[in-house]
Amino acid sequence: MKSFTESDHKAVRDRIPEILQSSGKGCAFKELSDPEFLIELENKLEEELAEYLESKEVEELVDLLEVIYRITELKGFSKESLESLRLKKRQEWGGFEKNLLLLDIPDEKYPYHEFPAAPEEFPRIVFRPEKSEVIKKHGVSMRIYTTKEDCPSAAILYQETDTGHAEEFVHKKSNFLYYILEGSGTWVVEDREFEGRAGDVIVVPSGKRFWFRGNLKQICITTPSWEEKYERHIRDIEL
Structure with a gap:
């Protein structure tokens, strides 16, 4: 043994x-x-x-x-x-996506971790409309600014709708913050109705099912940045 x-x-x-x-x-x-x-x-x-x-x-x-x-x-x-x-x-x-190999080793009294980030690693600051993605979904035309890579803690969308968002859904992770630019509408959150008009901010916490109706132009901010895998469809709405 x-x-x-x-x-x-x-x-x-x-x-x-x-x-x-x-x-x-x-x-x-x-x-x-x-x-x-x-x-x-x-x-x-x-x-x-x-x-x-x-x-x-x-x-x-x-x-x-x-x-x-x-x-x-x-x-x-x-x-x-x-x-x-x-x-x-x-x-x-930064990560290791660029396959970089350091050839000149910095002086030991200035180790690499004390150096400022290289300019190319600086996050994007300006997101222009012409470079955003435009989609139409459940009665809402949306211009999506894809900020997730540079600002994972939040994302922003511009929305226009004549009738509202014809879908009740819930997002398990992101809070939805709507700033109404023009028009007015009604948000139905967990079957309770809340009126909003130009200049108002509507906040829908994560985990709350909701939809909205109205003729609106608005900004929608999601915190943290919206991810599809955390969203769940509840039902279609007739507006």
């Missing part, structure tokens, strides 16, 4: 003991405390990285991500906070 040494020990996924035992293979395992397991996972991180560098298989990156997520949790952070930190750093320093 093989004797196991500490070098044989390694962190494994939760179902590995169950899978081994159901296949008739004996195994020994024990549960560690969070601080003890964190050390093992950091060793596992090095192992998974080495396996990817050897095989270059995408599946190895999946294993690497699983280890990273658990390390993040054991350090007191959530996946969401990790993603938020990733996006913040991406906004400040």
Whole structure:
């Protein structure tokens, strides 16, 4: 019978003991405390990285991500906070889409992370009507300014309608803020009616089903930026 040494020990996924035992293979395992397991996972991180560098298989990156997520949790952070930190750093320093290779290494007393972002990484400031997308949907003509890449926390649309938005829907993530430029209308939020006219701001919180009717020209701002996957159709409305 093989004797196991500490070098044989390694962190494994939760179902590995169950899978081994159901296949008739004996195994020994024990549960560690969070601080003890964190050390093992950091060793596992090095192992998974080495396996990817050897095989270059995408599946190895999946294993690497699983280890990273658990390390993040054991350090007191959530996946969401990790993603938020990733996006913040991406906004400040950019990603790796341009395939850039640094040839001149900066002086060590001025490390790269103290340098200001390069001009080409500066977010877009002006969004012009001629470069926006125009669509018609449920009785509303919309000019969509695609700001998500440069301003993920909000997006803006210009809307015109003679009769209103002939669909009741709900968005699970975005709040909808309407600033009425011309005309007047009625917003029906969770079956309650709210009147609005030029100069008014109508706020529909995320998670509330709604639709509206009226002859309107208005600005619609969604916070955070609208994403289709979080929107759910309730029913069509006859206006």
